[in-house]
Amino acid sequence: DQQVKQNSPSLSVQEGRISILNCDYTNSMFDYFLWYKKYPAEGPTFLISISSIKDKNEDGRFTVFLNKSAKHLSLHIVPSQPGDSAVYFCAASVSGGKLIFGQGTELSVKP
């Protein structure tokens, strides 16, 4: 049972445009959501997080939106840069416990 799903395996955008990565979840007990960025042969790098009591969190070019009724979250990157090209994972947890990850979306930002 895949509790966290990223339905788009890949996404390609032009430099300077917005990248929108999506994530759906099924477990209504999740109360914390995180986005990680991963390059090949490296560990995931924490990007941004959001608590279930909020619906938006911003950090520089990165914004995460949470729609609890739809059990959906998204990561917006504006403007996208070639260095943003990587695999992005969303993850969810209950009260700081284990992270449940989606399958990842590979973002390619073209110059």
Place this chain on the structure above:
Amino acid sequence: DAGVTQSPTHLIKTRGQHVTLRCSPISGHKSVSWYQQVLGQGPQFIFQYYEKEERGRGNFPDRFSARQFPNYSSELNVNALLLGDSALYLCASSLESPGHSYEQYFGPGTRLTVT
């Protein structure tokens, strides 16, 4: 400040052997978690430890075990290695605080190849 460190970086083992992977958390972090990542998938949770106590265990066989030491470093042990154990093993640490910081910070991983 140093991030999460893991050793070794790469490891090649033969089926049936045993392996020990090591992790040092970020200074001040008291919680350590282990994850397994196979190609094309997201990391899968194996164990979580806090203050040397097991907090959670994922759906992995008993061949997998772990422990946390008084200095908060941790070891992951895998016995009777199978070909399917080949993966990137990730360690993550987090700061347990009264405000509950839930971000987990990952190390670079150990690439285990079982032949």
